[in-house]
Amino acid sequence: xxxVLWQAVAVPPARRPALHSSVLDTIGRQVVSGELPPGTVLRxxxxxxxxxxxxSVVREAVRVLDSMGLVEARKRLGVRVLPxxxxxxxxxxxxxxxxxxxxxxxxxxxxxxxxxxxxxxAAELAAAHASPEQCGVMVGAVVQMAVHAKSGxxxxxxxxxxxxxxxxxxxxxxxxxxxxxxxxxxxxxxxxHHDLMPSTPNPIAVRLHGDVAEAVQSGDGGAAAAAMQAIIxxxxxxxxxxxx
Amino acid sequence: xxxVLWQAVAVPPARRPALHSSVLDTIGRQVVSGELPPGTVLRxxxxxxxxxxxxSVVREAVRVLDSMGLVEARKRLGVRVLPxxxxxxxxxxxxxxxxxxxxxxxxxxxxxxxxxxxxxxAAELAAAHASPEQCGVMVGAVVQMAVHAKSGxxxxxxxxxxxxxxxxxxxxxxxxxxxxxxxxxxxxxxxxHHDLMPSTPNPIAVRLHGDVAEAVQSGDGGAAAAAMQAIIxxxxxxxxxxxx
DNA sequence: CAAGCAAAACAAATCAGATTTAATATTCGG
DNA sequence: CCGAATATTAAATCTGATTTGTTTTGCTTG
Numbered sequence: 001x002x003x004v005l006w007q008a009v010a011v012p013p014a015r016r017p018a019l020h021s022s023v024l025d026t027i028g029r030q031v032v033s034g035e036l037p038p039g040t041v042l043r044x045x046x047x048x049x050x051x052x053x054x055x056s057v058v059r060e061a062v063r064v065l066d067s068m069g070l071v072e073a074r075k076r077l078g079v080r081v082l083p084x085x086x087x088x089x090x091x092x093x094x095x096x097x098x099x100x101x102x103x104x105x106x107x108x109x110x111x112x113x114x115x116x117x118x119x120x121x122a123a124e125l126a127a128a129h130a131s132p133e134q135c136g137v138m139v140g141a142v143v144q145m146a147v148h149a150k151s152g153x154x155x156x157x158x159x160x161x162x163x164x165x166x167x168x169x170x171x172x173x174x175x176x177x178x179x180x181x182x183x184x185x186x187x188x189x190x191x192x193h194h195d196l197m198p199s200t201p202n203p204i205a206v207r208l209h210g211d212v213a214e215a216v217q218s219g220d221g222g223a224a225a226a227a228m229q230a231i232i233x234x235x236x237x238x239x240x241x242x243x244x
Numbered sequence: 245x246x247x248v249l250w251q252a253v254a255v256p257p258a259r260r261p262a263l264h265s266s267v268l269d270t271i272g273r274q275v276v277s278g279e280l281p282p283g284t285v286l287r288x289x290x291x292x293x294x295x296x297x298x299x300s301v302v303r304e305a306v307r308v309l310d311s312m313g314l315v316e317a318r319k320r321l322g323v324r325v326l327p328x329x330x331x332x333x334x335x336x337x338x339x340x341x342x343x344x345x346x347x348x349x350x351x352x353x354x355x356x357x358x359x360x361x362x363x364x365x366a367a368e369l370a371a372a373h374a375s376p377e378q379c380g381v382m383v384g385a386v387v388q389m390a391v392h393a394k395s396g397x398x399x400x401x402x403x404x405x406x407x408x409x410x411x412x413x414x415x416x417x418x419x420x421x422x423x424x425x426x427x428x429x430x431x432x433x434x435x436x437h438h439d440l441m442p443s444t445p446n447p448i449a450v451r452l453h454g455d456v457a458e459a460v461q462s463g464d465g466g467a468a469a470a471a472m473q474a475i476i477x478x479x480x481x482x483x484x485x486x487x488x
Numbered sequence: 489c490a491a492g493c494a495a496a497a498c499a500a501a502t503c504a505g506a507t508t509t510a511a512t513a514t515t516c517g518g
Numbered sequence: 519c520c521g522a523a524t525a526t527t528a529a530a531t532c533t534g535a536t537t538t539g540t541t542t543t544g545c546t547t548g
Contacts, residue, residue: 074511
């Protein structure tokens with residue numbers, strides 16, 4: 001899982017993360033968090049001073065923010081912060097910034113709804129396109145889920161769950177669905193960490209994952225989609241009855 | 245419909261489209277089309293010369309391409325073109341470039357699969373969130389579809405169809421689904437223009453759109469989702485039997 | 489000859505200053 | 519009061535210099 005979602009946060013071996021990307025990250029978070037509300041106008045030379053860098057660095061950061069729909073640079077005016085309606089809400093960095101800010105709940109909700117539509121289709125497609133290796137990974141992930149469900153290791157259970165879903169999306173053979181592997185992983189993590197989640201994963205959920213893997217392996221798209229739909233329905237139920 | 249998809253192509257009142265965005269567009273298309281295959285290395289000063297602009301302009305364009313995952317700038321090496329597996333495939337410009345290039349078929353297929361998952365969920369959500377105005381727009385669009393289906397004006401039919409689906413996605417209240425309004429419109433246009441499409445739209449399709457609008461208006465999410473699913477199934481059938 | 493280390497070379501990254509351009513505000517003439 | 523000419527503003531572009539991180543080269547040493 002080459003987690004693009006973490007590119008701005010990850011800290012490889014003490015490697016300094018380029019000035020421009022640090023400025024980009026700072027301003028981006030300010031916009032997404034609402035600290036810089038829509039309509040706010042910034043000036044380039046005001047920004048270099050505040051960040052202690054040269055104009056070209058700020059300029060490139062602003063350019064990227066512009067390309068993400070977060071700001072708009074107009075002559076004579078300055079750099080204007082845009083309302084969320086014009087953001088590229090599928091940009092991995094925008095998603096990351098939203099998840100890290102006050103909009104986290106809303107972002108998880110939106111992602112969950114997208115996931116609800118996307119995953120059954122992905123399961124159906126995977127039944128037609130999954131490679132033996134991918135099937136193996138998915139079956140292995142289900143085994144891990146079963147093991148950690150019994151041992152009560154929620155973190156390990158989550159990792160296996162994420163691996164299962166990311167592999168399934170990749171196996172769909174659709175690059176757009178595959179690109180959503182990371183965000184679906186975020187949804188799963190969000191449920192485990194933040195929201196109410198049974199301290200012991202539901203054994204039925206594990207069985208349903210096995211059903212998906214089996215259906216995919218045998219090439220039965222309809223069954224794969226149905227089982228995936230059941231997984232999602234089970235998850236909604238689990239949220240409603242946290243004590244179960 | 246604020247068509248972000250067209251931002252690089254649209255030509256407002258003779259307004260020169262900024263040097264940097266022209267360079268961005270040119271290089272972006274070359275990468276996406278495969279004219280610049282993955283692994284190709286470019287040098288900044290080679291690019292200024294080729295495009296007749298200054299380094300700063302090229303630099304900013306490269307930064308944006310980098311942020312889209314199309315290229316990667318490394319010291320000592322240059323600017324390396326990345327494989328499609330690292331592209332931000334949900335970026336509106338990447339989608340547009342793919343639609344305009346040799347990957348058009350593949351892009352339409354992928355978008356169609358995404359749409360298949362997304363729209364039933366959007367219909368269900370719209371039943372809970374749609375405003376009276378949005379319901380009015382959708383009903384009006386259905387009327388237009390019926391009119392133009394009989395008159396045989398495929399272009400006008402397409403426009404009403406696009407309006408219907410974009411409004412539905414917006415009415416879902418989910419900003420990520422709403423952001424897909426443009427690309428769903430592209431899928432519809434792609435079917436009308438390129439692929440095989442009955443010269444007279446199927447009356448059943450129009451009725452199903454009416455069913456969706458009605459279900460949304462009455463707040464019946466399940467019925468809305470089912471009707472939308474039927475629309476998509478009908479569309480697949482229409483593709484398989486073009487003569488009907 | 490092989491391994492390890494220092495130096496050179498390379499291209500991007502950053503900085504700094506000047507000039508150009510487009511949009512807005514202001515002023516002036518009617 | 520209105521429209522055209524003008525001034526102003528800040529981004530856009532250009533240019534050259536400097537810095538930094540990587541890679542290769544070449545030298546030294548065992």
